[in-house]
Amino acid sequence: MWQNLLKLPRPSPPMQSGLDIIGDIGIVNFHKRYFIFSKWLQARAILKQNKSLRTVVEKRGQVSGKLRTFNVRHLTGERNKTTTHKENNCLFYMDIEKTYFSSRLSNERKIVSESVLKLAKKNSKILVMFSGVGPYPITIAKLLKKNSIKAEITSNELNTEANKFMKKNVALNKVSDYIKFVDGDANLLPKKIKDKFDIILMPRPNIDDTFLRAALKMSKKGTKIFYHGFGTKEKVLEEIRRDTKGKIGRISIRKAGDIAPFKFRWQVEFQVK
Numbered sequence: 001m002w003q004n005l006l007k008l009p010r011p012s013p014p015m016q017s018g019l020d021i022i023g024d025i026g027i028v029n030f031h032k033r034y035f036i037f038s039k040w041l042q043a044r045a046i047l048k049q050n051k052s053l054r055t056v057v058e059k060r061g062q063v064s065g066k067l068r069t070f071n072v073r074h075l076t077g078e079r080n081k082t083t084t085h086k087e088n089n090c091l092f093y094m095d096i097e098k099t100y101f102s103s104r105l106s107n108e109r110k111i112v113s114e115s116v117l118k119l120a121k122k123n124s125k126i127l128v129m130f131s132g133v134g135p136y137p138i139t140i141a142k143l144l145k146k147n148s149i150k151a152e153i154t155s156n157e158l159n160t161e162a163n164k165f166m167k168k169n170v171a172l173n174k175v176s177d178y179i180k181f182v183d184g185d186a187n188l189l190p191k192k193i194k195d196k197f198d199i200i201l202m203p204r205p206n207i208d209d210t211f212l213r214a215a216l217k218m219s220k221k222g223t224k225i226f227y228h229g230f231g232t233k234e235k236v237l238e239e240i241r242r243d244t245k246g247k248i249g250r251i252s253i254r255k256a257g258d259i260a261p262f263k264f265r266w267q268v269e270f271q272v273k
Contacts, residue, residue: 019046022096022103023083024054027072043075054078057096067159068100068205087135088113090142091172094133098161100205101133108256108267112226113139115269116199119224120144124151127197127218129186129211130204131155134166134179141175153179154193156186190217199224206230206259212243216272223272230259236266248272 020027026046030039043056057072064070072081084093087106094101113136116126120140128137137155144151157163163183170179182192187209200215200223215225225248229236233253240251248270256267 020103021050021053022094022101023085024052025080025083025096026050026053026056027059027096028056028075029059040075043077047077055080055083057081063100063206066205066207067162069098069159072097088139088142090135090138090169092133092135092138092165092169093172094165095161099133099159099165100162101135104257105135109135109139112136112201112203112267113143115226116140116201117143117147117149119199120149120151121198122150124149124198125195126151126153126199126201127156127189127193127215128153128201128203129156129189129215130202131157131166132159132162134169136201136203137166137179138169138173138175141170141178142173144178145175151178154195154197155179155181156189157183158185186211187214190214193218196220197223200226202227204228206265210239210243212240216244216247219272221272225270225272227268227270228256229253229266229268231263233264233266236268240268240270244270246273 018029028043028046039058047053047056055077056075058075060071060073062070081097082095084091085103088110092101120126126140131137134155137153141153155166157166163181167181170176182189197218200219202211202215202225204211227240229239237251237253250270252269254267255264257265259265
């Protein structure tokens with residue numbers, strides 16, 4: 001009987017759980033039981049099927065730490081970790097291992113940037129916290145420029161490597177006259193900045209600190225805040241109410257992508273009273 005069992009076909013290994021494309025680099029997230037040779041075969045197939053790709057890497061471990069970065073392992077194609085990604089008529093140059101960037105949020109960035117465009121007026125002051133390599137401030141700046149609205153965008157980012165790429169991207173997209181930089185910890189911004197902003201974007205990472213107290217210190221009556229929350233809808237609403245203490249008006253909330261089973265990224269909008 002056991003001889004017959006040996007002849008049974010072995011189950012195929014699980015397929016990769018996701019493919020992210022950033023510029024000309026494909027990032028594959030494999031299930032744990034996937035063997036290295038099978039990973040290589042899959043990577044070769046991905047490279048062949050996607051003519052725009054020049055490199056395929058494997059994501060190693062989860063996004064972690066304050067900087068929300070992760071490691072990769074080269075599988076096939078050119079050995080390269082830097083790329084230029086195009087989205088929403090903007091170009092973003094980056095190192096995928098040193099900076100956080102999710103191409104899956106492209107449409108979300110488009111929606112929010114267009115909302116900011118509708119709110120912005122001449123000489124509006126806009127703050128983008130957690131700017132990364134610049135997708136929000138640069139997309140907004142290009143929309144404002146296209147519509148002949150002169151406003152001032154302040155970009156803030158903790159990751160020094162991301163800041164270097166952000167400054168290159170501002171020049172690359174020809175919006176240097178719209179954006180200025182205040183680097184470092186977002187919680188320290190109220191000590192560095194005396195301005196009160198009309199619009200504040202908070203595409204924050206998935207960590208415990210909400211940074212809402214810092215944002216409120218840089219707000220005034222009527223300031224519109226766009227906030228990223230994570231988890232359940234109830235959790236996000238509770239943390240906002242806890243850290244704003246009745247200083248905001250009606251809250252508008254919608255799903256902006258999933259992060260785990262039954263847990264989501266939420267885009268929340270509210271106005272300071």
